Amino acid sequence: MSVSKLRYYQNYRSLRQAQGLLELISCNDDLWGLDPEIKRRLARRALAMLQGARPRGHRRAAWYYLRGRAWSMLGKYHRGIRTFRRAAKLDPHHIATYLSLAWCLKRVDRLEQSISILNHAIARAPHHPLVRYNQACYLSLAGQPQLAAMELSIALELKPDLRSKVAREADFDPIRNHPAFDAALQVVV
Structure with a gap:
């Protein structure tokens, strides 16, 4: 196997492992959330895995997105914002990036920017329910x-x-x- 192919697979494996750790942190958080210290440890571990990876092409956006998620899970919202912005530039169609960026912006009291970011997401994916729901929250x-x-x-x-x-x-x-809130809840779905 060539060195470039080996590096490609190592980068891919690092991305997948970091993604798995970040999903473990956030899955079913409402039901049986992990201890906050364990979450921080796993997020730092995900960052360490990503540090060694240097993917190219379309995986570069995923690398930035995952780093942004790890930073936001550590409460480092400003770092998350910078990282999510890079991910959005590389892949402007990845809606989860916009959701995460808006979430971080909200946490640093930049609510108007959160709303603006979700307006961009709505323009790209008008039928995405979580974008609409989060936009309702921020509005x-x-x-x-x-x-x-x-x-x-x-x-x-x-x-x-x-x-x-x-x-x-x-x-x-x-x-x-x-009254508008009551009316929204009365909508028959």
Whole structure:
């Protein structure tokens, strides 16, 4: 096997292993979340795996995306933002990158930028329920109940299962008593 082929497979394996660790951290977090220290250790381990990998081509965007996820899981939101922006430049069609970037921006009190980023995501994937749901959350926090309710109703129409998250979603607290919010929840799906 040539050196370049070997390096290609090593990079691929590093990406997959880091992805697996990051999925382990976040899977079923609502039900049986991992201890925070274990999460941090796994995120640091994922970063170490990615440090040695230097993929080329389309995998470069995945490398940045996974690094961004690890940084955000460590609470290093500014690093996550920079890394997700690089991933979005390399692969402007990867919707999870926009969701993650907006999430990090929200955590550093840049809510208007979060909304703007999700507007870009909506333009690329108008039928993506999680983009619509998160946009509803951010618009609610920004004091835009009509737009938040509209996005929420679209999200619920696209994925009715999201309705179960609404009751415990603190981001909707600012608009819970608004008639538009009630109307969005009354939509029959």
